[in-house]
Amino acid sequence: MRRVLREESVRLSQDPQTEPPHAPRRSPAALRRGARAAAIDLGSVLVALALTFLGLLAITFVIGRVVPIDPVVAVVGDRAPLAVYEKARAEMGLDRPLLVQFAAYVGHVARGDLGLSVSTGNTVAADLRRVFPATLEVATLGILIGVLLGVPMGVLAASRQGSLTDQLIRVVGLLGYAVPAFWLGLVGLAVFYAHYRWVSGPGRIDVYFDGAVEPRTGLLLIDSLLAGDIEVFGNALSHILLPAAVLGFFSLAYIGRMTRSFMLDQLSQEFITTARVKGVPEWRVIWRHAFKPIRVPLITVVGLSYAGLLEGSVMIETIFAWPGIGNYLTTALLNADMNAVLGSTLVVGAIFIGINKMSDLLYRLLDPRAR
Amino acid sequence: MATLLHWLLDETPTSRLQARLGRHARVALALTRNPLAVIGLIIVALLLVSALAAPLIATYDPVAQDLARRLLPPSAAHWMGTDELGRDIWSRTVFGSRITLTIVLLVAIIAAPLGLVVGAVAGYFGGWCDRILMGVTDIFLSMPKLILALAFVAALGPGIQNAIIAIAIATWPSYARIARAETLTIRHSEFISAIRLQGASATRVILRHILPLCASSMIIRVTLDMAGIILTAAGLGFIGLGAQPPLPEWGAMISRGRNFILDQWWVSTMPGLAIVTVGLGFCFLGDGLRDVLDPKQAGKP
Amino acid sequence: MTAPLLDIENLRVTFPTSTGPVDVVRGLSFALGRERLGIVGESGSGKSMTGRAILRLVRPPGRVTADRLHFDGIDLLAQSPRRMRLIRGARISMVMQDPKFSLNPVMTIGAQIAEAVLTHERVSRVDLHSRVVAMLEAVRIDDPDRVAALYPHEVSGGMGQRVMIAMMLIPQPDVLIADEPTSALDGSVQAQVLDIINEQITSKGMGLILISHDLNMVASYCERILVMYRGEVVEECRADALADARHPYTRGLLAAMPHIDETRDELPVLDRRAWTTP
Numbered sequence: 001m002r003r004v005l006r007e008e009s010v011r012l013s014q015d016p017q018t019e020p021p022h023a024p025r026r027s028p029a030a031l032r033r034g035a036r037a038a039a040i041d042l043g044s045v046l047v048a049l050a051l052t053f054l055g056l057l058a059i060t061f062v063i064g065r066v067v068p069i070d071p072v073v074a075v076v077g078d079r080a081p082l083a084v085y086e087k088a089r090a091e092m093g094l095d096r097p098l099l100v101q102f103a104a105y106v107g108h109v110a111r112g113d114l115g116l117s118v119s120t121g122n123t124v125a126a127d128l129r130r131v132f133p134a135t136l137e138v139a140t141l142g143i144l145i146g147v148l149l150g151v152p153m154g155v156l157a158a159s160r161q162g163s164l165t166d167q168l169i170r171v172v173g174l175l176g177y178a179v180p181a182f183w184l185g186l187v188g189l190a191v192f193y194a195h196y197r198w199v200s201g202p203g204r205i206d207v208y209f210d211g212a213v214e215p216r217t218g219l220l221l222i223d224s225l226l227a228g229d230i231e232v233f234g235n236a237l238s239h240i241l242l243p244a245a246v247l248g249f250f251s252l253a254y255i256g257r258m259t260r261s262f263m264l265d266q267l268s269q270e271f272i273t274t275a276r277v278k279g280v281p282e283w284r285v286i287w288r289h290a291f292k293p294i295r296v297p298l299i300t301v302v303g304l305s306y307a308g309l310l311e312g313s314v315m316i317e318t319i320f321a322w323p324g325i326g327n328y329l330t331t332a333l334l335n336a337d338m339n340a341v342l343g344s345t346l347v348v349g350a351i352f353i354g355i356n357k358m359s360d361l362l363y364r365l366l367d368p369r370a371r
Numbered sequence: 372m373a374t375l376l377h378w379l380l381d382e383t384p385t386s387r388l389q390a391r392l393g394r395h396a397r398v399a400l401a402l403t404r405n406p407l408a409v410i411g412l413i414i415v416a417l418l419l420v421s422a423l424a425a426p427l428i429a430t431y432d433p434v435a436q437d438l439a440r441r442l443l444p445p446s447a448a449h450w451m452g453t454d455e456l457g458r459d460i461w462s463r464t465v466f467g468s469r470i471t472l473t474i475v476l477l478v479a480i481i482a483a484p485l486g487l488v489v490g491a492v493a494g495y496f497g498g499w500c501d502r503i504l505m506g507v508t509d510i511f512l513s514m515p516k517l518i519l520a521l522a523f524v525a526a527l528g529p530g531i532q533n534a535i536i537a538i539a540i541a542t543w544p545s546y547a548r549i550a551r552a553e554t555l556t557i558r559h560s561e562f563i564s565a566i567r568l569q570g571a572s573a574t575r576v577i578l579r580h581i582l583p584l585c586a587s588s589m590i591i592r593v594t595l596d597m598a599g600i601i602l603t604a605a606g607l608g609f610i611g612l613g614a615q616p617p618l619p620e621w622g623a624m625i626s627r628g629r630n631f632i633l634d635q636w637w638v639s640t641m642p643g644l645a646i647v648t649v650g651l652g653f654c655f656l657g658d659g660l661r662d663v664l665d666p667k668q669a670g671k672p
Numbered sequence: 673m674t675a676p677l678l679d680i681e682n683l684r685v686t687f688p689t690s691t692g693p694v695d696v697v698r699g700l701s702f703a704l705g706r707e708r709l710g711i712v713g714e715s716g717s718g719k720s721m722t723g724r725a726i727l728r729l730v731r732p733p734g735r736v737t738a739d740r741l742h743f744d745g746i747d748l749l750a751q752s753p754r755r756m757r758l759i760r761g762a763r764i765s766m767v768m769q770d771p772k773f774s775l776n777p778v779m780t781i782g783a784q785i786a787e788a789v790l791t792h793e794r795v796s797r798v799d800l801h802s803r804v805v806a807m808l809e810a811v812r813i814d815d816p817d818r819v820a821a822l823y824p825h826e827v828s829g830g831m832g833q834r835v836m837i838a839m840m841l842i843p844q845p846d847v848l849i850a851d852e853p854t855s856a857l858d859g860s861v862q863a864q865v866l867d868i869i870n871e872q873i874t875s876k877g878m879g880l881i882l883i884s885h886d887l888n889m890v891a892s893y894c895e896r897i898l899v900m901y902r903g904e905v906v907e908e909c910r911a912d913a914l915a916d917a918r919h920p921y922t923r924g925l926l927a928a929m930p931h932i933d934e935t936r937d938e939l940p941v942l943d944r945r946a947w948t949t950p
Binding site: 048051052056059060063064066067175177178179181182186187189190193194307308311312314315318319329330333338341342344345348352356357 | 611639654
C-alpha cells in the first residue's frame, strides 16, 4: 500500500503537469472559457479510464490462464476419457482463440458475472456485495482519521521547519513507509485490546449483538444509528476503532508528509513575503495564503490515500477477523479459489483505479490551469 | 589521508579517474553530514553484515526445534525468546535477514533495469513507441501493487521465487516513468546531438550515454522503494504465499506468532521490529541520498 | 534635517554557510527623512537584504544585528513579532520585484488590496470597496471595478506592479521600500511605474528607498544615492553631484554606462582591483 502511495506521490511532485499547488484560479469569465477545455479533458480521462480497466481485465485474464491448475481437469476429474475432456473443454470455450476467450471474459465481467466461488458456493459477485461494506466502513473511518490529523500535522511541521516538532512529524511520516500494517495491527491488539482493554477485539461486533440491527446500508455504524440503537453503535465503534486507527496511521503519515511538502513549497513563495510585508498575522499567512492554494492538490493526495487504504485493508482484515473484502481475498487465496481471487482483485483494482482517476479529474476541474 | 582527501576534492582533476572518484567522495562526505542518512547507512550495513555472517552472529540453529523450551520470554539465553517450536527467535531473525536481502536485491536487479530500458526507449524514440510503452506502464502503475502481486503469486504458486517475480512485476513501471522523464530532458541536449552526428547508433546512445545519466535518480528511487519491497515481501510471507516454512522469513514469523500475540507477544513483535528497523534504514538512506544527489527535490516526500 | 524617519547605524545581516558565517550586509549606516533615497549596487551587493532587514523579514537562519535600527523613534529590533506586524504595511511598506510571484495567485486583486487595509483598520464594506477602487484609479488603472475582480495572472506585468503599488500604499505608510520595482517589467512600462511611485510619494510626503542596479534610473528619481558594494556603502552623494563621485567603483559604473552620443568602440569593464584591498 505504502509503496503505491509513494510512487503516486513522486509523480505528483515531479510531473510538471500536476505540479503547481499554487496554480491560479480564474475569474468567472475565464472559467467559462475553460469549460470547453475541461470537457475535452473529461473525454481524455474517460478514454484513459476505459483503457486502464481493459488493462486490468487483461491482467486478471492472463493470471487466470497461467494458473497451473487445468480448469477442465478440475471439472471432469483427471481420469476422464479424452473425449469427455475435449467435450468439456469445448463447452467451457477453452478451445477457442485467446482473443475470443478474452472478449467472452470481458462480456461476463460487464454483466457482473464473476463466476462461482468454490469455497462458499455462492457467486463471487454476491459474496463481494456482502463483504464490501465492512471494508468501506473501516477504510472511510481510516481516511477521516488520516485527514483530520495528517493535514494539521503537515501544516504545523512546515510552519516550524527544522524544529523538533518538524523532525518528529517527519519521522512519523517515514514510519508510515517502514511499518508493516499487519504487524502494527497485531501489536495494537496486544496493547490496546489485551493489555489495556480500551477497545474490543477482533470482529465487527460482539456475537451477542450480531444481527441486532437491520442491515440497511451494510455499514454498521450508520445502520445502528438509523435504528437508534446506541448500545450497538458503541459496540461497533469499539470494534472498528483499532483497525481504523491502524489504517489511519498510514494515511496520516502520507497525507502529513505531502501537506508538509506542499506547504514548504508555498511558504517559500514571494507572495508569502508580500503578505508579511502587509502585516498580515502569521495564522492568516499560513492558512489563508499558503494553505488555501494547496487544497486542490491535497484532494488528489487524499484520494490516492483512500484508494491505498482499500488495498491496505487486505493486509489487516485477517488480523482483526474483519469480514471484509481483504479477508475474503486471503481466504480465497489459501483455498486456491481462483474465481474469488480474480473477482476480488478486479473489484479492488477497479475501485483503486476509479478513485485514482476521479481525484485526477477533480483536480483538473477545480484547477483549470493544472493541464 | 589529508593528501588523499585533497586529491579527491581537487577542483581541477587531471584524470577521469580522479574526477569520478572525487565525485563519489563528495557524495560520501555530504552523506556523512546528514545524521539520518548515517543512521540509515549503519542499519543497511548491519543488514549486510548479519546476512553475510549469519552463522557467526546467530546463537542457535535457526531451524532446530526444542519443544522443551517453547515460548520462552526473552532472556540472557534467548535474547528475543523462543517460538512455539522452541526455536531461538534471535537466530531466526538473523538468518531471516538473508531472505530479506535476497528478495530486495533480486527485485531491484530484475525491476530496475527492466524499467530503465522501457523508459529510456520510450523517451528516446517518442511517438507511437512512447505511447504504447507508456500506456502499458500507466496501466500497471494505476493498479494496486499489493493486490497485483498477490494475484500473481496466487497464479504462480507460493514460494520465494514467485514472490520475487510478482513483486518485480508490480515494481518496474515506476522506474520506467522516471527513466522516461530523465531521457526526455536529455534527449535534445547538445551533447546527445553531437554523439549522434558522430554516427552513434540509437542502442549506443541509450546504453552508453542516456542510461548512465538516469543512474542517480534511479539509485535514489530504488533505495526509497526498498522499504516498500520489504513490506510487500513480508506481507506475502505473512499471508503464507511467500517463503515457506521452515524458512525464517520475517513476515511468516510474524504470522506464526499471531496465535500467541496476547500472551507471548515477543514471537510476533521481534521479527516485526526487524522489518521496521531495516525499512526505516532504507528510508533514511534514500532520503539522504536524494538530498545529496538531487538537491532540487530535497525535502520533498 | 529634523528627526529622520529611519535611522540606521551599523546594520549587519549574517547568514551561516558550510564555510562559516557570511555577512551580506556589513555595517551599513544611513538616515532617511521624508525624501527619496536610492540604493544602487550590483547583484549580491546586499541592497535587497537591507530592505528586508528594515522590515525584519530576513528569514532564518539569516540574522540581523545593528547598533541602531530606529523608525520614527521606535527601536525596530526590540519590537515583538506582534508589534512588528502593526508597523509592517501600516507604517513601512515594500514593493517587490516581480508581480508574477509577489501577488497571491489564488486571491483576486481586489481581495489582496482589501486585505492590506483590513489588517490594520476596521472599515465598512462600502468604504472598503470605494477605497480599493480609488486606490486603483490613483495608480492609473482604468476600469478598476473590473480589475479588482481579476486574478493576478490575468493582468499584464506592468498592471500587476501598479496593483502591487496600490496594495502597499493603501494603508498610507510613511516609508515605501521599492526593491527593483521595474526590473521584471518591459522597458516601455518601466517609466510609467516609476512615475506613479514618484507621484504618490511626493504628493503624500513619504520617504522612499528605491533599490536598483540602474544608476541612471536612481539618479533621475532620487535626491540622494547610496552606492553599495559587497555589503558596504562605498559612496554616498546627492543625485545631482553624481558626476563628482570619488570612489573608483562608482566611477567605474559611471564610465561603463553608454551614452546616446557614444564615441567609444568598447565600453570599459570594471577593474575591481582598483578598490579591493588584497
